[in-house]
Amino acid sequence: MQYFVQQLINGLTLGSIYGLIAIGYTMVYGIIGMINFAHGDIFMVGAFTALIVFLILGALFYSVPVVIALLVMMIVAMLLTSLYNWTIEKVAYRPLRGSFRLAPLITAIGMSIALSNFVQVTQGPRNKPIPPMVSKVYNIEGVSVSLKQIVIVIVTALLLALFWYLVNKTSLGRAQRACEQDRKMAALLGIDVDRTISITFVMGAALAAVAGTLFLMYYGVIAFSDGFTPGVKAFTAAVLGGIGSLPGAVLGGLMIGFIESMWSAYFSIDYKDVAAFSILAIVLIFLPSGILGRPEVEKV
């Protein structure tokens, strides 16, 4: 039982990170119907920015309280990563809006390759380890919960609450939902569609940057190629939950996190990704539009 609860906590931590990335995928998909393949690498850029900020803080000040360091890392990562995603949208996706469906997908893949190799060229191909920032571990009735995990879950919960408020209660969120339903009609009603889409990319990137910072704090290491696997899993999570649905993305992220930690605990750690992908395939056979997704209505 304790073992099970332990895995549940590990899964929750992983799932939170996946959920944060998955929101970026699902929002972009919802609003312009494209798979933003570069999102995984945006996450990696966020983690790398956090790493560099961490090193700058270490070089400039003798000692910084961990809370402040994390906060600064997160904010700088959010700002710079948003700038990356904003630029990419402007340069690579916007000119192709209204072109055929595969065109932006190809530029997204191209951007993903370019981003990860840009980081490789500028920062070197090696793994970049940092000393552990938070190392406290609580032991509650035989279940060990590290402070890192608590931080991750709390930060994710806070962000999701903020994000829920943004999407559901503000005029910005209303504009986003309107664009998602019908872009042309939204434009006729005076919504600046281009701006709304840009903001969507910025929001997705900001969440991915937080996920990157948390990832760096949790694992303590990042490399230029680390964007792909979490990116694909987060995308899997978004599809599993029903792409386009925001609660679905979080739910999918948590599910992937649980599947992974349970599978590696009870079966084999080698095949944890295989398990996650296989469950995706099985779920989609029975629910072709994901768990919370709206079935696609086809008009002739």
Added chain:
Amino acid sequence: MAVTTSPERDIVATPMQRATREALYAGAIALGLFVLFIGLRTDQNISNELILVQRWWLLAVVVVLTMAGRFLYVAYGQPFLANQKIVDVATGLLPESMAARFFRLPYFIAAIVTVAVLVFLAGSLDGLLGPGLAGYARFLRALAIIYALASVMFYFRTFIHAHFSALGITALALYPIIVVLVLALYGGSVAAGFQGSLKWVDNYGIQILIYVMLAWGLNIVVGLAGLLDLGYVAFYAVGAYAYALLGTQYGLSFWILLPAAGAMAAFWGVLLGFPVLRLRGDYLAIVTLAFGEIIRLVLINWREVTNGSAGISGIPKVTFFGLMTFNVSDPNYVAKVLDIATSSAYYKIFLYYLILGLCLLTAFVTIRLRRMPVGRAWEALREDEIACRSLGINTTTTKLTAFATGAMFGGFAGSFFAARQGFVSPESFIFLESAIILAIVVLGGMGSLVGIAVAAMVMIGGTEVLRELDFLKQVFGPDFTPELYRMLLFGMAMVIVMLWKPRGFVGSREPTAFLKESRAVSGSFTKEGHG
């Protein structure tokens, strides 16, 4: 109504002012993007801790270059491109096209003379100019050769356009012979010709043709049937491992295993096809991607059979239809049988013709299938699935045959790849490969065999050329390795080509089935990939 923009600014702004403004914006954005990544570099010190190395000069250079580029583009590039489309008032004609101005007879003659002089001096270049300048001279020579070839192609463009397939196939068939002949003349002996041809036949010829074949195979799934497949590399892996395992364990010949590998890959294609039949568009994309990853992960983790990440080595070479082999120690080694000098180039040249044959087979089957009911059903499925179903086409079997046929060619290419490398490991079958193949299909203009071949040549050949740019070491110092920038440039090229030609190199469609006459349809009237 509140006017939020200030109209006077846009009216007053001259192109120069606008360009300055845009350049400043671009500089600010570049500064933001690059300040941490180029301005600082994370490095390990002796005690393995991360430290920051400052590179503010590099950052300044990059930002200034970005600003200059943006300035030039807005101030001169954009007006120039706009003027290209406007009829001249005085003459009533469109301005001379850029290509016609670029390829001129005097320039052509100058290029030929440059090439001749530099080839003549080839041996003594180092002595005459010193090693630094000699690098530039060699680069200049390569540029001049490319320019001369391009001019010839430009002057004969109507002829080339009319006979493209025949000319292309002839050129491909003669390519190794020409390479060997040219290098033999240049090097002064036949042996030198064969030795020098290794790189050109292997790195350029075979490498590009493998991608052409893969892209043509994927074209059946994506271009004809409109099913977005992001895990095509899985079938490539199945074919490669089928040959690697059966060849090393049971000693079976390539000629038996080639069809077997194709059949196995086709079987996996059907296996993947069944669960995803109900999925559409992007759901299909993610499941195929997941499938590709599953295959790769199984190859890594099923160590008892696949030897894990270490891969399988010692894969037997292809034999010359069982008559001759390419192993020097064998009694029927090709050089012994034919009584010629030993060289490793024979095998490469043989492999070149083998992959060329496989490519042509793929093209032939594709062209033939398009005229058959199943091919027409694929194209109908791509254009409109509902209409397709209401006309009585069985979409299940149509999709499955598309998956199986595409996968089969992937399997062929895979077993060829294993035979060529002599070694396979899961490293060769990562998602990036799928992405590259898909990019080639889309960049070529989906469904167009010629366009796809051109795209493969440009993208794969282009990245290979980067390996040749050794002279850059003299510019940027000996630590500079152009190979590092290969994939960065590849990714950027994908974006740029897509922005420049969103419909691919060949953006029009020739319908296979027509009532009275065949009329090319502009790509913008067709839809595709709705799975």
